[in-house]
Amino acid sequence: MENGEKINKGEEDEMEIHGYNLCRWKLALVAVGVLCTGGFLLLLLYWMPKWRVKATCSRAPLKNCDVVLLRTTDEFRQWFCAKVRLRMCPGIDPFQTPESMTRKLMNGHAGHLPETPSEHTEDYPINNTEALLLEVRYFVHHSVTYFWNDFRQAFIFWNGLDEGVPCSDIHSVHSKGLSHEVHDYRKLFYGINDIAVKVPSVFKLLVKEVLNPFYIFQLFSVILWCTDEYYYYASAIVLMSVISIISSLYTIKKQYIMLHDMVAAHSIVRVSVCRGNKEAEEILSTDLVPGDLMVIPPNGTIMPCDAVLISGTCIVNESMLTGESVPVTKTNLPVPTMDSRGVDDEIYNTEVHKRHTLFCGTHVIQTRFYAGEPVKAIIVRTGFSTSKGQLIRSILYPKPTDFKLYRDAYMFLLCLVGVAGIGFLYTVVNSILNQVPVGTIVIESLDIITITVPPALPAAMTAGIVYAQRRLRKLGIFCISPQRINICGQLNLICFDKTGTLTEDGLDLWGIQRVENSRFLLPEDKACSEALVKSQFVACMATCHSLTKIDGVLSGDPLDLKMFEAIGWILDEATEEETALHNRIMPTVVQPPKQPLTEQKPAASQEMELFELPTTYEIGIVRQFPFSSALQRMAVVARVLGDKRMDAYVKGAPEVIASLCKKDTVPADFAIVLEEYTKQGYRVIALAHRRLESKISWHKVQNISRDAIENNMTFLGLIIMQNKLKQETPAVLEDLRKANIRMVMVTGDNMLTAISVARDCGMILPHDKVIVAEALPPKDGQAAKINWHYADTMPRSNLNVINSQDIPDKMVNDSLNDNPIIDYHFAMNGKSFAVILEHFQDLVPKLVLHGTVFARMAPDQKTQLVEELQNVDYYVGMCGDGANDCGALKRAHGGISLSELEASVASPFTSRTPSISCVPNLIREGRAALITSFCVFKFMALYSIIQYFTVTLLYSILSNLGDFQFLFIDLAIILVVVFTMSLNPAWKVLVAQRPPSGLISGPLLFSVLSQIIICIAFQTLAFLLVKKQPWYEVWTPNSE
Structure with missing residues (x-):
């Protein structure tokens, strides 16, 4: 099929779309085919949307079609179909007035096309009754409605107000609200504001489950066995199928109800x-x-x-x-x-x-x-x-799970179908030669197919996963995508978030280092001394945060809380009544505490002189610019009570803050001091201050841009926070290292801090070299370039830097030649990663193969990194605290969230214990489930081929196994072994050898084929020996 138009271009759910109209003569042919095949053609068309549309419809332009055929453009190439419906509307664009639409459209077709796109407008100057109603064509796919737009000649999805609307228009055009008429008009396009997760009825779920190809094959098998009077075995299979269907219905219904209840909260x-x-x-x-x-x-x-x-x-x-x-x-x-x-x-x-x-x-x-x-x-x-x-x-509507095991399983089943075809032909020919009645020939030849392709195979394959899921639950790991458990057995690379995952959530204040006269003072371990109370440094710590009081308790970012607690100030917020009464009330006020002034003596009980600062010293927070991960800083505008001028305070990443400050206020040894702290794994935050002009009033501050505030600042100094490793982190990473599982750190923190933590926790060994890739985007006509340097010699000049468009062989070879045991690692930040992805695509595979530290990464960059690692054939696991890792957790082969809250909707796995010890447990259980799946598949393949050969031998002498013989083999021998085999628990330690990823591998095939040959040889030998016995008689249809 030729490529069609595309909808959702460039998005994750991009699809090709083709138009079709129903064709009467094709429908008549299909009806005849359904009657001739006893309804099987109808089932086939139900399973295959593409065939269904092509068999019943003819191609048509999208603007006039009755049915659309959709195909995803990802690697799965899934097909869907949807019915196009009609709706009468006064217009075709929710953001244009019906009056303007009627001037441009006649009978639903484009008239004079506008030269420029229409502006969003809220006017509705005409009476609804005067508007010409137009036919609007639309279809619904995966809960999203797509409307035909004559101006664009395409089906489009109206997302909302966040598409191409300037910020100025949000305030000037949209801030008045909608009139009733415009509201009703827009509702025609956007419908009811509801995330409706409908819980299907048991009957609907039952029909959908029963129409699964696997159950249809079972139904066919049961009918065949009943015809051949194999009642006991048929009854046993029906009982198993009923139990399986009830179990599946219960699980699916429960998941729907859980999702419905979660959504229904709002x-x-x-x-x-x-x-x-x-x-x-x-x-x-x-x-x-x-x-x-x-x-x-x-x-x-x-x-x-x-x-x-x-x-x-x-x-x-x-x-x-x-x-x-x-x-x-x-x-x-x-x-x-x-x-x-x-x-x-x-x-x-x-x-x-x-x-x-x-x-x-x-x-x-x-x-x-x-x-x-x-x-x-x-x-x-x-x-x-x-x-x-x-x-x-x-x-x-999740994407299908792409795993080599399942692809190989389908190929193996096709091979079994081929073998069954050979047996089918042999049985037919042999039965005709021996003048067997036609009814018997049909039943026995079809019976060969049900023997070769065992109906119990899918149930047997899922048994290992079910048991693994149960064991994971006991370990505190909950799973919403059971099929991913098998994939976790193949994980060979784990990405870890840093804060809250490898390290403790909270940060402790190690100390501060203030700047005076452009020079660093000695580090101080406390910021609450009396001498510093009225300093700009403490004022910045007291005001530059996003803390608030909820039910009287201070709440907010843990880092902000630690900083504020370190100075011991008091935060007061205005009540609703105060806010309503006063015109210019400061919503948040901070003030220093009452402080006892005493000498530090070891005696516990001593007299203290109480010193109280004047009550007039208060600082009101006038305007807050919240922390932005893109800008890596936050800012506030504050005013000391009684002061006519305001002050601006900024805190954030040291490199960023230093770039906003006047150069003469930043100490000359800033880079050296910062490097010393970050090398030791400390988290460093810089503070800066600026005295605002007196002409800047309260009202002006409310509308001023942060760019106008965050410049020409005075550098105040550094706050040094300590982020401790979690107790279990080094031991877990050592276990992963021994199992040859690669580890990567993906964090939003400073690069040197991340490298230090990577060394401390054992992700980078003490003697390994770390090469930093610093990519610079094109600037002033110069092409993009990459600077390379060792992490332990951060560049303060160009002496240690190699500028190269490729990975410098000298640096890599030097690392390896010094000591063959020494490895090398690449480290880079989010900006460099983005530049390399855009301008040095050929370098990406080399960098991700040896990249260990990715710092200052934005949430979408974490997801991109996971994708790039998957592109170089890694099975990627992602472990994060759920905060900024949702995209990466969803995209990884095995994403595990450490969030205690229900962020599990974004992650296939959720651990109730917030430590990375869940990662080895998940891999171990994944390996156990995967090995069980292989063993079960091998065993079921052996059983079907051996039984197939047994029946074929018996058919050659016009005989067959009895009903109870089939029953004993299939139930007492096969299913008992299969389900007890799945009970094997995971091995207690991770080993370096991983299970094979697919069924098509030398050892597995040799194991199965050699066993089949041995069994066939023994059966043939026994069969021939029996035939040579003097008491053996050949049976014929005419025998008594």
Whole structure:
């Protein structure tokens, strides 16, 4: 089939689409075929969507088709079909007014095409009755509705307000809310705002399960055996099948109910929306559409959609989506200044502006509003388009598991079918020569097929997985994708997140190192001394954070908490009443504590002189710019009580903060000092300060861009945090090393810190060389380039740097020639990884083969790395805490989340014990399940071929096994062995030798074939010896 048009271009779910119309003469032919084949053709067309469409339809243009045939463009090339439906609408674009649409369209076809794309508008100036209703064609696939668009001549999916909308338009055009008319018009396209996970009825699930090819084959076998009077064996197979179907129905139904209950938490709530400039009205969340203006209640809510904040602040728990239990602060989307609008206006994007976006399913704990303005958010996506909807879709419609074992199993079954065909022909010919009745010939020849391809094979194959899943549950590892257990037996590379996975979640303050007169002072272990209370350094620690009080308890990022606790200050937040009463109230105020001034003496009981700072010394946080992983920093604007001017404070990655500061304030030995700390594995955070001009008022601060604040800063110094390794980390990594399983660190932390932790935990051995690849993008007409240097000689000049477009052989050879035992590792950060992926694609396989440390990696880069490792034939496992690892956990062959919360929806495996000791356990159980699957397959193949040969020999003398003989072989011998074989537990330690990945391997084939030959030889010999006995008589159809 020629390539068709594509929908979802460049996306993960990209598909080719072909149009078809129903053809009457083809339908008539199919009906005749169904009657002639006794309904088997209908089953075949049910299993094969492509054949079904081609057998009943003719090709047609997409704009006029009745049916669409879809094929995924990934490696699986799956086929789907969908029926095209019609709907009457006043227009074809949810963001254009019906009035403008009727001027451009006549009878559903394009008139004069607009020269430029229409702007999003909220006006609706005409009466609905005057609008010309148009036919809109659409189809639904995997819970997503695609509409035919005459202007684009394609089926398109209306995602929401997050497609190509400038940030300025969000505030100027969309901040008024929708009128009832526009709301009703948009609802025609977006439908009900609901992530509906319908729990199918037992009858529907039963029909779907019974129509599985495996059960159809079993049904065919049972009918055949009953015809041949093999009632006992047929009854046993029916009983097994019924038990298997009931078990499968129970599991599937339970999973649907769990998913439905998880989604139903937000399904219907009452929300307040603003209609134009009128007062807010209450509606059901199911009626929300993109563009609606929603008022977030002060006491919080569960978000029923994705929305962008345009006023106020929210404290949100996003654990459902990310697994991160720490509440995050969401601030309103900044209003672009007048001079930045137009060409340079930033386009709104949910991922880029996630700090201003409330995601569906997340829990808004608290809201804060200023100057009596309620907290408002504009709906950007609803239903299955939301972040939660996409997550649910990935669970409802998962990609098939691509594993060599299953591919080989199908090939092996085809071989068995071929062998059965030979036996079938032999039986037919032999029976005709011996004048056997036609009815007997049909039954016996078909019986050969049911013997060669054993109906109990799939049930036997899954037994090992079921037992492994049970053992994993006892170890505290829960699985939502049982087929992945077998794949985990093949894992030969594990990617680890660092913080919270290899190291402890919390950070301890090791000390601070302040800067005065552009020079570093000596390190200090405490930041709460009286002399520092009014210093800018402590003021930065006290204000530059995203902490909040929830039910009177300080909550927020663990790093922020440790910093704030280290200075012992007090945080006060304005109540709702205070916020409503005052026009310019500071929402958050910090002040130093009452401090006892005493000399440090060992005596426990001593008199203390209480020193209290003036109560007037308070700092109010006027504006907060939340931490951005892309910018690697956060900032605040604060003002000391009574001071006319404001101060800006920034904290973040030292290299980034230093680049924002005036060069004369950054110490000359900054790089050396930073390197010393990061080499020792400390996490270093830099602080900076800037005194703002007096002309910057409170109102101006609320709308100022962070770029205008974060420049010309004064460098204040460093905070040094200690991130300890988890106790079990080194031992687990040593076990993996002994098992020849490669380990890779993928972290968002500093590179030198990551390399240090990799050395401490044994991922990089003490004498191994680490080569850093620093890739630079094209600049000023110069091509992209890569600088290479050893990690232990960080470049402060170009003396240690080799500039090369390829991996420098000299560095690699030097590493290996010094000592053959010494290995070398590549390390790089996220920026370098992105440049190499874009400009040095041929280098990627070489780098990932020896890359061990990937630092400052964004969430999507972690997923890209997993894909690149899979491209060089690694079976990749990913172990993370669920926070920023969801994409990588889903993409890896075996993703295991250490989140105590239910981030398991994003990960095939979830460990209830937050330590990496679950990784060897998972691999061990995977290997046990995989070996069991191989053994079961070999045993079932032997049994079927040997029984096939036995029956063929007996057919040659017009005889067969009796019903009870079949029953004894198939039940007492075969199934007992198969199910007890699967009970074998995993070996207690990981060994270097992994199980083979497929059935088509020398040792396995030799094992099966040699056993078959031995059995056939013995059977043939015994058969011939019996025939030579004097008491043996040849039976014929005419014998008595």
